Structure formats: structure tokens, C-alpha cells
Amino acid sequence: MATSPDPFNSRSSRKVPLNKDAVLSTALEIVDAEGLDGLTMRRLGQELRRDPMSLYRYAANRAALLDGVTEVVLDELTMFAEEPDWQAQLRGMAHDLRLLALRHPNVVALLVTRPLSTPLGLRPLGTLRPLEQILGLLIGAGFSPTEALHAYRAYYGFLYGHILNELRECIVDPEENEALLRLGLHRLPAKDFPHLRALGPVLANYEGDVELDQGLTILLSGLAAQLQRKDR
Amino acid sequence: MATSPDPFNSRSSRKVPLNKDAVLSTALEIVDAEGLDGLTMRRLGQELRRDPMSLYRYAANRAALLDGVTEVVLDELTMFAEEPDWQAQLRGMAHDLRLLALRHPNVVALLVTRPLSTPLGLRPLGTLRPLEQILGLLIGAGFSPTEALHAYRAYYGFLYGHILNELRECIVDPEENEALLRLGLHRLPAKDFPHLRALGPVLANYEGDVELDQGLTILLSGLAAQLQRKDR
DNA sequence: GACAACTTCTCTACGACGTAGACTTTACGG
């Protein structure tokens, strides 16, 4: 007994050994389709038609698997759009990251929280590449290295914040055409939340890219002003 | 057999029945001390000297427990600092939230990700109160409700982003006095990450409150400009 | 072909987790 459930298993598909990329990309598929909790070693093993234990050859443990998934996602970022000036580039990269987040909303929680307790230098290199890239961009634009760092922080802070905000703006029941109900706002006590309830219709049609762009305009104009002040 | 391990247990301490607040606040203590994963039903039960199952009287399940913890934390926010103008108020609230985050870094992941898939209207009211409050503040300052919403989003987006950024800037080995080593940056290949490595010393002494304030200055000046433009 | 070394994958098993369901203990009002 103890034959494998699928004879196919022990022949053709096993011939091709797994590799890390294959493991990580199907892991990502599972996360996209079923959420973070949906990704278990057993579930992933099933998807790859392997014993769950075999996965430990490609990821030291589940945490490492999750780190790998974030790296795969970050690699989707188009590295360099050639844009005229640094502001346009930052704008473009922001929109790219936003779209990436929308494509993999379940991974955003990882992107944001996984490295929380991992010191900068020990993080997967994929996570650090955008940082290095933007530093170069800003320094090239005329900021001093230190200023570039501060600017980067303001920029990325805002960007991540926006993405989190946008992902939160999700809908209870898209079929419902009454804005209040669609967002579940009817549950709020009217006297404690007058403004929020009044904004129901506005809240209901959120346009993330416009919202992001407006925020960027504020931020970038602030940064540009700083750069000008310095030029004099 | 099957006597409780501690006779004290069945007498004095059981006399006072548990209540939700007690459960949530010790849950918070555990999260602060041992991280999110450290908070299990069994661990919390042990801390409260109760059977883990008894907790289900005060929280429907673990997820609800976590939601409860975020509410407890948000309740720590001082509600209204009386400041001269709206900008100063936003500044003050931002710093308050930052300090809150530093006090409970492990909860930040919750604050940021828990409501990710919970529609706005269904979230714990504690989560929504700051939103309502800031809307009121901005509308009072002269923004239209819709503008206030956009301004809020830019503000909170930046704020959350900053907090996440700051929490990430943690140290490998505080004893190490060489900046590069302290951050673990020596691991980075020098040719791929020239700027990042060069910034080692600057990265090493991060001052979160200054950083936050600079970002706020940029953001608030942008918002004020928008308000002025409208006045004319 | 024989055999060994190495890679890849599987089996079995353990302890920890969340929690369903039935039960026991406690407090109290009549």
C-alpha cells in the first residue's frame, strides 16, 4: 500500500524537479486566489503534487516562503521608466506600485508588515532595490544624499499609506445602489458620525489613481520647493 | 484528579468574573511583550488563570480578539488637544499617533492590516472615530466635505506610511558602533547599493519625530495652499 | 553492469493551535 494517489505523479511530473521559482510563483497564485491564510505548506504541496515536506528544500520555513512571495511580487515592478524629470519618474513609479498592489492585494499586508521586525540590512535584496534606485534618482536631481533620504521617506511613506488606504475602501455589497448601504455606513450612529455618513456618496465612488495623483502633487511640489530654496 | 493546578484559582480570583476590558487589556499586554503570534487563546487563558475556552464568552473568536485589541489601543489616543489652528491640531494628532505606535509596535501591523478586508462601515467604531473627528476639523477649517475627505486621505496616508517606515528602521545590534554594521548594511553588495551604503551613518541615527514633522510641513503647506486658492 | 554518493521527495509522528459541544460550578431570587 501507500501508493501515491496519482500514478501520473511518480512518473512524468516528478521527472522535472521543483525549483524555487516554481514554488514561489504557485505560492503567489494561492495567496492571490485564497488569501494569506490560504497558503499553507500542505495546500502548496497539493498544488505542486508533492508532499508538503518537499517544500522545505526550497524555503527554510513558512516565513521564508512568505518572504519569497514578496520578493516575487516586487520583481514585477518595471525598473526604469525613462521619464523627462525626477518628478514625473516618481509619479510613474508610484502608479506602478499602486497597480502592483491592486494586482496582489493580499500580498500588500506582507509587503508592509513582514519586514517590520527585520533590520534593513537583512531584508531580501529585492525589497531594497527600489530604495537604492530612488536615492540615485533624487541625488541625480540635485538633492544631497541626506536630503534624498528624507525625501525618499516622505515619498514612500505617503505612497504606502495611500495604497493601504485605497485597499481599505472596499465595498460591502456592490449590488446595492444606495451609497450608504453599499459601504455599510447605515450601521453608524448618525449623531456620532455626521460627516462620515454625509460623505456616503463621495466615499462610494473612489478613484484611487486620481486620489494618488493629487496627493503626489502636494508632496512633489513641497519637495520641489525645497530643492529651489537650496539652489539660491 | 484534574484538580486545578492552583487552589487559589478556584476561590478568590474566580470570584471576580472576567470582563471584556480585562481580557482585552491583558491580551494587549501579551501582544506588546511577545508579539502577535504570542497571543494565543491558550496563552491568554493561562495569563488570566482561566480555561482558554472561557475567553469565548468575551470574544467570538481570535479574530474578534485582535479587533478588540486594536480598539483598546486606539482608545489610548487623546481625543482633542485644543490647538490654535487646524494645522497645529493635525500636527499634534500625528505625533500622538506616532507615539502610540511606538508604545505598541506589535499592534501596528494589526492597525494597518486587520481592516484591510473589512468594509468601512463594518469596522469597529473606535477605528472610525479619528476619521470622523478629522473630517470635522477640516470642514471647520474651510474645506468642503469632499475636499476634507481628500485631505484626510493624504494626511492619514502619509501618517500611516511614516509610522510603518519608522518601525522598519530597526537595528541589528545596538552595541555595534560602526554604523554600517549596526544596520546590517555590510551585507549589501557595494556596487549594487552605493547610495544606501554611503548613507549608513545617516540611517543609523534616525529621529522619527523630526522626520515626521518635516513630512507634515510639506503636506500641510500643500493643503494650506489649496485652501487659500479656494478663498479667492 | 555495479556500486556509491547525492539530490529529491515521501512517510510518520509530535506538539501547538482554534474551537465545537457537553458538562460542571457558582450566584442568586423565590
Added chain:
DNA sequence: CCGTAAAGTCTACGTCGTAGAGAAGTTGTC
């Protein structure tokens, strides 16, 4: 003293991550 409701406990199930030993398949050497 009894009934009732609230608070807490016990037992048990299924699922999870993963340690450790070993099986199967692949490759190199003579």
C-alpha cells in the same frame, strides 16, 4: 431548597508547521 442563568471547564477533533528517518530517482566512476 430548588430552578435558572451566567461563568468557567473538560474533552475532543481537525489543521497547522515541521523534525527525523528513510525511500526513490539521478548521476558519476570504475
